[in-house]
Amino acid sequence: MVLMSSRAHSAHTPLEIGETIELDVTGIAHGGVSVARHEGRVVFVADAIPGERVRARVTDAKKKSFARATTVEVLDASEDRRDHVWAEAALDRDPEDRAGGAEFGHISPERQRALKAEVLTDAMRRFGDVELAAEEGADLAEALAELVEPAPGDEQTGGLGYRTRVRLHVDAETGAVGPYAARSRRVIPVESLPLATEGIAQIAPLGESMPGAATVDLIDPAADDPRMLLGLTEEKTRAGENDTIRELVEDRGFLVRAGGFWQVHRQAPAVLFTAVRDAILDLIDDGRFDPAAGNLDLYGGAGLLAAAMAEAAGPALKVTTVEADAGATDDAAENLSELVGALALTARVDRHLAELLQASAPVRDRLRRGTVVLDPPRSGAGGGVTGQIAELAPANIVYVACDPVALARDTKTLRESGYELTGLRAFDIFPHTHHFETLATFQRA
Numbered sequence: 001m002v003l004m005s006s007r008a009h010s011a012h013t014p015l016e017i018g019e020t021i022e023l024d025v026t027g028i029a030h031g032g033v034s035v036a037r038h039e040g041r042v043v044f045v046a047d048a049i050p051g052e053r054v055r056a057r058v059t060d061a062k063k064k065s066f067a068r069a070t071t072v073e074v075l076d077a078s079e080d081r082r083d084h085v086w087a088e089a090a091l092d093r094d095p096e097d098r099a100g101g102a103e104f105g106h107i108s109p110e111r112q113r114a115l116k117a118e119v120l121t122d123a124m125r126r127f128g129d130v131e132l133a134a135e136e137g138a139d140l141a142e143a144l145a146e147l148v149e150p151a152p153g154d155e156q157t158g159g160l161g162y163r164t165r166v167r168l169h170v171d172a173e174t175g176a177v178g179p180y181a182a183r184s185r186r187v188i189p190v191e192s193l194p195l196a197t198e199g200i201a202q203i204a205p206l207g208e209s210m211p212g213a214a215t216v217d218l219i220d221p222a223a224d225d226p227r228m229l230l231g232l233t234e235e236k237t238r239a240g241e242n243d244t245i246r247e248l249v250e251d252r253g254f255l256v257r258a259g260g261f262w263q264v265h266r267q268a269p270a271v272l273f274t275a276v277r278d279a280i281l282d283l284i285d286d287g288r289f290d291p292a293a294g295n296l297d298l299y300g301g302a303g304l305l306a307a308a309m310a311e312a313a314g315p316a317l318k319v320t321t322v323e324a325d326a327g328a329t330d331d332a333a334e335n336l337s338e339l340v341g342a343l344a345l346t347a348r349v350d351r352h353l354a355e356l357l358q359a360s361a362p363v364r365d366r367l368r369r370g371t372v373v374l375d376p377p378r379s380g381a382g383g384g385v386t387g388q389i390a391e392l393a394p395a396n397i398v399y400v401a402c403d404p405v406a407l408a409r410d411t412k413t414l415r416e417s418g419y420e421l422t423g424l425r426a427f428d429i430f431p432h433t434h435h436f437e438t439l440a441t442f443q444r445a
């Protein structure tokens, strides 16, 4: 034991923060960083592309098992490297002065999607025990290259000008406004916001000083004027956050609180609405969907996905949306008001499911015949809620996920509880960042 640990120790020359090292970048990790090795130790390296050789500055060396570094120079560039879409996040800046929020902005859009597919495949393998396979007769490499679908219009715009929600921060000392730096909470003044819509670009207070404010939320609704919500240092709420704004999903209107949850990409609500609608249509085709059953839209927000279920199943659909934010529930009630069988509840999902698990036999039977759509926050549903859903045992589960690792973990729980993963789609609705959205369909075996 002693010998082994002293050999392992001597294999690493300790890395120092600020030191510059040369790295061969070999893979992609979850979280927007690439993977390299330095004297056997894993180094997560920012602003690189797998396949490149880079010089990188060490930013974190506390852990024995891995270190973190940021690219300062590319020695051998990938053919997928592009000029960064945001000058203030580019390599020619000191790593500490690079703006955050566009960590894939130096990579061609096709390669960004291929990297996201790799992250999803890897997460599913490592945390979900699922090896993704192509449909019969299809080539796996080709299927993976197309797994992450671009949003409509992004191939024409290069994935720019899509964000309808942007949060900027205010430097407490200088009042300067800007995004946080990529790896710290330092405000970086910027001259442009290339990922934001034109409406946001017009009202963004870039270059201005806003002493007394802490955050600046910029919102560009589809069917209302752009607006700004100021978060003041001394106050928890933002003036105007409960104002109702109008959004459009194709030609269907939705009312949403200005400060409430709404997908950030202009096309994202339509992309997810259509994907959930199509997943339900497939279940209907297979004779597995019962509109009169105990159908649920968990983490339902303003009712977007319950509306998608109704678009597939028709006006006789029975569905309950469950959402913790009372304002969003009020919006859901309004947005689903034409659906006689819709009920919008304010509740925490775990508490509501605990109540359903105590329900009478006929209610439990309706739930068993039902379909659960869920769209949890980044942390995923988690083992507790996933276990409760499995215990309720609905016929189908349609899971919309913004974190592939959380989805993979919940997939493992569902598969161990008798569910089969029958469909997986992914959507690049956050171009130039490492984020993407996945839709997984499960059926009770």
Ligand SMILES: C[S@@+](CC[C@H](N)C(=O)[O-])C[C@H]1O[C@@H](n2cnc3c(N)ncnc32)[C@H](O)[C@@H]1O
Residues within 6 Å of the ligand: 261, 262, 263, 272, 299, 300, 301, 302, 303, 304, 305, 322, 323, 324, 325, 328, 347, 348, 349, 350, 375, 376, 377
């Ligand atoms: C990713 S959003 C999805 C919203 C909606 N499905 C949509 O597409 O617009 C997640 C929602 O879950 C809500 N939420 C977070 N934790 C929750 C919990 N424990 N119980 C109920 N709702 C929760 C948030 O308020 C937010 O509206």
